[in-house]
Amino acid sequence: MTDTTDLAGQTNDLDAFWVPFTPNRAFKRAPRLIARAKDMHYFTPDGRAVLDGTAGLWCTNAGHNRDPIVAAIKRQAAELDYAPAFQFAHPKAFELASRIAALAPADLDRVFFCNSGSEAVDTALKIALAYHHVRGEGARNRLIGRERGYHGTGFGGISVGGIVNNRKFFGTLLAGVDHLPATYSREHQAFTRGEPEWGGHLADELERIVALHDASTIAAVIVEPMAGSTGVLPPPLGYLERLRAICDRHGILLIFDEVITGFGRLGHAFASERYGVTPDIITFAKGITSGSVPMGGVIARQRVYDAFMHGPEHVIELFHGYTYSAHPLACAAGLATLDLYRGEKLFERAKALEPLLADAAMALKNLPGVLDVRTIGLTAGIDLASRPGAVGARAGEAMDRAFHDEGLMVRITGDTLALAPPLIVSEAQIAEIFEKVARVIRATA
Ligand SMILES: Cc1ncc(COP(=O)(O)O)c(C=O)c1O
Numbered sequence: 001m002t003d004t005t006d007l008a009g010q011t012n013d014l015d016a017f018w019v020p021f022t023p024n025r026a027f028k029r030a031p032r033l034i035a036r037a038k039d040m041h042y043f044t045p046d047g048r049a050v051l052d053g054t055a056g057l058w059c060t061n062a063g064h065n066r067d068p069i070v071a072a073i074k075r076q077a078a079e080l081d082y083a084p085a086f087q088f089a090h091p092k093a094f095e096l097a098s099r100i101a102a103l104a105p106a107d108l109d110r111v112f113f114c115n116s117g118s119e120a121v122d123t124a125l126k127i128a129l130a131y132h133h134v135r136g137e138g139a140r141n142r143l144i145g146r147e148r149g150y151h152g153t154g155f156g157g158i159s160v161g162g163i164v165n166n167r168k169f170f171g172t173l174l175a176g177v178d179h180l181p182a183t184y185s186r187e188h189q190a191f192t193r194g195e196p197e198w199g200g201h202l203a204d205e206l207e208r209i210v211a212l213h214d215a216s217t218i219a220a221v222i223v224e225p226m227a228g229s230t231g232v233l234p235p236p237l238g239y240l241e242r243l244r245a246i247c248d249r250h251g252i253l254l255i256f257d258e259v260i261t262g263f264g265r266l267g268h269a270f271a272s273e274r275y276g277v278t279p280d281i282i283t284f285a286k287g288i289t290s291g292s293v294p295m296g297g298v299i300a301r302q303r304v305y306d307a308f309m310h311g312p313e314h315v316i317e318l319f320h321g322y323t324y325s326a327h328p329l330a331c332a333a334g335l336a337t338l339d340l341y342r343g344e345k346l347f348e349r350a351k352a353l354e355p356l357l358a359d360a361a362m363a364l365k366n367l368p369g370v371l372d373v374r375t376i377g378l379t380a381g382i383d384l385a386s387r388p389g390a391v392g393a394r395a396g397e398a399m400d401r402a403f404h405d406e407g408l409m410v411r412i413t414g415d416t417l418a419l420a421p422p423l424i425v426s427e428a429q430i431a432e433i434f435e436k437v438a439r440v441i442r443a444t445a
Pocket of ligand 1: 115116117118119121150151152153224228229257258259260285286
């Protein structure tokens with residue numbers, strides 16, 4: 001038993017909590033504990049400030065513990081704690097859905113709520129399969145993902161996802177899934193700002209997959225417009241457009257997983273808007289409530305929704321939902337968050353700061369063992385040379401040093417550091433983040 005009386009000011013031990021996506025034994029020997037947050041900073045139990053370089057887990061886009069969001073959650077908790085999500089609804093669910101539909105591109109106008117990105121992905125995949133079924137094309141049951149893709153941890157998400165450790169322990173996964181190749185090549189793309197010129201042609205691999213399985217068996221393609229969790233891979237120029245064209249040619253639904261890119265990360269409400277490519281379904285989570293209350297969802301094109309609206313009116317059209325779909329606290333937090341994004345013009349702010357963040361990140365290029373730096377929106381990925389036989393050890397040490405020695409939160413995947421600060425980050429704080437990152441890169445070389 002590890003007693004943390006001295007850390008948290010109360011008797012507590014670290015044994016019971018199985019910490020997700022974390023090496024538990026190492027963590028419990030030297031925990032990185034966070035007790036409080038405000039705006040751009042976390043605070044440890046002993047009061048030390050830690051600059052948030054990662055918007056939590058890519059989610060606190062409006063910054064932490066913002067007063068209007070906190071007040072909205074408090075008000076909602078006092079007014080309506082819960083209303084059944086099936087067969088009943090509460091007004092804020094409709095209000096938030098309308099606000100999201102207004103932000104989404106083109107006729108992506110119908111919003112289905114759930115509680116996380118993983119649930120959003122499962123929901124999107126199920127809607128895609130059911131869409132073809134209700135239209136009499138039930139043989140379209142294959143789903144196409146992409147190598148290195150991250151779509152959360154549900155069985156649907158890990159099946160279409162392409163990160164081996166998230167898949168290999170968990171059995172046979174969904175049947176009938178195929179994968180596009182990843183869009184990254186260090187040889188052709190190293191140290192690119194924004195969308196790399198090389199790689200658009202990789203979308204044509206979808207034609208090969210269609211030729212192999214036949215379009216009549218394929219329901220949907222799902223990709224992250226910018227692959228975040230695998231280490232920040234911006235889409236090559238023209239890539240998303242080509243995917244869209246091939247999907248159109250073969251009647252395949254295109255799903256953009258915008259769990260990270262939604263709500264400002266790339267300087268727009270959605271990446272679809274940045275790229276001028278309209279998918280049939282968008283998934284979202286994280287930024288919708290700025291991380292304050294769990295919420296996710298799916299936005300579908302009008303025609304996708306309409307396909308279900310047939311048959312007797314007393315019959316449920318889509319047999320899917322969650323007890324906490326459109327939870328009142330999440331809806332209240334979502335509305336207050338969207339107000340903040342609009343009132344403080346945070347998406348525009350992200351766009352304006354993009355070149356500054358890219359400059360600061362690219363300045364790391366010549367530090368020891370920096371193999372690549374990629375930037376897009378308010379996001380940067382930095383690949384570090386791995387230690388022989390110990391992939392991930394260097395980035396792990398960098399994250400630890402950043403937290404304990406520099407007062408900075410960074411994210412890691414393998415030996416890649418990822419930075420994605422809240423959109424309220426100041427110019428001085430961007431400089432501070434990358435000065436601290438430079439020091440940890442040197443210290444771990
Ligand atoms: C693109 C994408 N999809 C889905 C998810 C899963 O979200 P959650 O952890 O809320 O289930 C994530 C999480 O990082 C993500 O980046």
